[in-house]
Amino acid sequence: MAREKNEPAPMFTQLGLIGCGLMGGSFALALKRAGLVKRVVGYSKSPTTTERARALGVIDVAAESALLAVSGSDIVLIAVPVAASEATFKAIRHLVEPGVLFMDVGSTKRDVVDAARRALKERVGSFVPAHPIAGKEVAGIEHADALLYSGRQVILTPMLQTDPVLLQKATDVWSAIGSQVLKMSPENHDAAFAAVSHLxxxxxxxxxxxxxxxxxxxxFLSLAGPGFRDFTxxxxxxxxxxRDILMSNREEILKQSQRFRHQLDALEHVMKLGNSExxxxxxxxxxxARSGWQMGAPNKSGGSR
Amino acid sequence: MAREKNEPAPMFTQLGLIGCGLMGGSFALALKRAGLVKRVVGYSKSPTTTERARALGVIDVAAESALLAVSGSDIVLIAVPVAASEATFKAIRHLVEPGVLFMDVGSTKRDVVDAARRALKERVGSFVPAHPIAGKEVAGIEHADALLYSGRQVILTPMLQTDPVLLQKATDVWSAIGSQVLKMSPENHDAAFAAVSHLxxxxxxxxxxxxxxxxxxxxFLSLAGPGFRDFTxxxxxxxxxxRDILMSNREEILKQSQRFRHQLDALEHVMKLGNSExxxxxxxxxxxARSGWQMGAPNKSGGSR
Incomplete structure (x- = not known):
């Protein structure tokens, strides 16, 4: 899936960034750092945030609306809370044109894909749903980091209607900023991330x-050590x-929680019985199993990808 | 509670080490490094382990029994699995004499104190129960580390009968290898560590x-990221x-698990209701609360210490 080294890097004229937070800002900085884009036009709901993004050099031009950030862009990243996806798609739908790559960064995918279908209708093929497995405990444009996505996995969850040329472009741009690109269905994505991230x-x-x-x-908290620190x-x-992630993927998360509760019950049961063995x-x-696990290790068993 | 800098370091002639694993081996190395002991006599249930400890220079002399490791020692560290505490106390009780400092390193304290009372009877005053808040995911003498306890908290849980001179010696020796010493009752200790470590x-x-x-x-595991890595x-x-820790402190742990389940129920309840707010x-x-927490920060509210 990785791009060939000698292939020319994908190049864009203008990135339209909707949502100037940690995720969106980091994407803009990464594209700039890799020389993949000439200009970044950014919009955030709060004018203060947009202005700060401009002052910090994360975006070059502040747009007054999401639609204006899309205007003239050949790549658009929607980096808003997942609950705001549908309103954003509606706000920009008149400028969702073939050949322009639209992506998001949401941690859940079924809800975003559904929102895109409803709002974009026949134009939904321009949207390539994306979930970069990266983040920080701190939010906000001041923590944006050109290397946030470097060495991280990015999951693309294309639909049947997704334009294959744009899907390739999406693969290329994430690869060019150092991410490993995987593809799976929105359903498999949401089940997997309910298990390993949301729960x-x-x-x-x-x-x-x-x-x-x-x-x-x-x-008690004053006595807690390094195990506690990492666990929490x-x-x-x-x-x-x-809130948005837990709410929008709650069905899968509650299923995973049931599995967890069964294991906890089993452990507590043998503790109560006094069955040490x-x-x-x-x-x-x-x-x-945990000792044998390594982050980012390919799954040798093949499986659902 | 810290030792004055200009006070002479406590000095021992011989450390008797019962249990040559990560915890015991690290204590021996720390005492050697700080010049606090002339000789370390070690015993482990497995002769191979004792021999390896000698070959690695963690102990100087291999003893053929726990009792022989105690013989001639003025400080003894019992670093065996907590479930083996009582058998160890019984094996050495004839050489538990006034003026010799006996300590353990167990992560639970009520059960160890009870075992000490039963096995040592009127000699129990020589035993200062200790729990250093340190460890690694790897066990075994080959991972012993002279700095394992440096900068870490050590909880002492003295009984009414504990010899105050030995309690002071225990405080001094842990302080001298860089640990911060706290004192609390075995009951408070077990409740606190059920909450912040065992659960x-x-x-x-x-x-x-x-x-x-x-x-x-x-x-799913092949997709897991840094949050999952630290959490697990x-x-x-x-x-x-x-096994030993969960079994011996199960009463407190099950109480804490109930508290946890109540919070999980509350979160899942509002998810099911769709109550985002x-x-x-x-x-x-x-x-x-987690953002405001720092490891090792003193508890400003005072409290149960």
Missing amino acids: PHLLAFAYFSSVAKQPAGKD RIAASDASVW ALEDLIRSASQ | PHLLAFAYFSSVAKQPAGKD RIAASDASVW ALEDLIRSASQ
């Missing part, structure tokens, strides 16, 4: 609250971003 | 298993160590 966030929020909210919580790191994630077996199977 | 391990084991054991688990790091912990509020309270 852990939900559990981390629940766990941190359960400690912090108890009477001796402050005392994602509990510091942005509340509005995660069974407890050790359950722990060992988790411990060995 | 997260239980949740991480349950969560990792729930992902790994599902039909598409391998595919502790799931790789040693199975026999954690309430979901955001719950996430925000966790996210803000």
Whole structure:
């Protein structure tokens, strides 16, 4: 899937950026750094944010509307909270023209694809849904980072109608900024990320609250060590971003939570029985599997991609 | 509680080390590094382990029994799995004499204190229960590290009978190898660590298993990113160590798990209702509290220490 080294880099005249936050800003900086774009026109709902993005040099021109950010662009990145996707598609639909690459960066894909179908109708083929597996616990344009996507996976979830030329362009531009591109269906994407990203966030929020909210919580927190620190790191994630993700993918997340509860029940059951051997077996199977896991390691079994 | 800088370092003639693993080996290396001990006599259940510890220079002399490791020592560290504490106390009780400092490194304290009372009886005052908040996901003498305890907290949980001179010696020796010493009751210790250490391990084991054991688990795991990596790091912990901890502190851990389940239920309830606002509020309270937390920060509210 990687681009050949000697192929000319894809080049765009103008990136229209809708949503000047961490994700959008980092994409703009990455394209600029790689010399892939001449000009970035940006729009954010808050004029202060748009102005800050301009002052920081993340965008070159501030647009007064999403539609104006699209006007004249040959690549458009929609980097808004997933719940705002449909309104954004509606706002720009008159300028969604063939040959212009439209992408998003949302952590859920079924809802975004559905919103795109509803709002863009016959123009939906210009939209290539994208989810870069990257982020920080801090949000906002001031944390934008040209290297945020470098060495990270990006999942594209094309529809039947997706223009294959634009899908290739999308693959090329992410590859050119150092990402590894994978393709899967929106359904498989949402099931996978409910399991490996959304549920852990939900559990981390629940766990941190359960400690912090108890009477001796402050005392307990002052004793916590490095295991606790790493386990709860994602509990510091942005509340509005995660509200949207948990809400829009809740069906899959609740299914994954059921699986988790079954495992927790099994562990607690053997603890209550005092069955040390069974407890050790359950722990060992988790411990060995985790020891053998490596981030970004290709799945040798083949599978659903 | 810290030792004065100009006070002479405590000095021991012989450390008797029972259990030559990561924790015990690291303590021996730290004492040697700080020039606090002339000689280390070590014993492990497995002669191979004892021999390896000697070959690695972690211990100077290999003892053939726990009792022989105690003989002639003025400081003894019992660094065995918590479930083996009572048998160890019984094996050495005839040489538990006043003036010799006995400590353990167990992650649970009520059970160890109870075992010490039963086995040592009127000699229990020589035992200062200790829990250094340090460790690695890897076990074994080959990972022993002179700096494992440096900059880490060590909790001492003295009993009414504990000899105050030995308690001071224990404080001094941990301080001298760079640890911060705190004192609390065994009960408060076990409640606190159920919350901030034992429950997260239980949740991480349950969560990792729930992902790994599902039909598409391998595919899902190949997509997991840095949030997942950090959240599941502790799931790789040693199975026999954690079997003992989860079993011996299960009462407190199950109480903490109930608190966690209540928070998870609350989050899932608002997700099911589609109440975005309430979901955001719950996430925000966790996210803000976690953002404000720092490892090792003193608890300004005072509290139970």
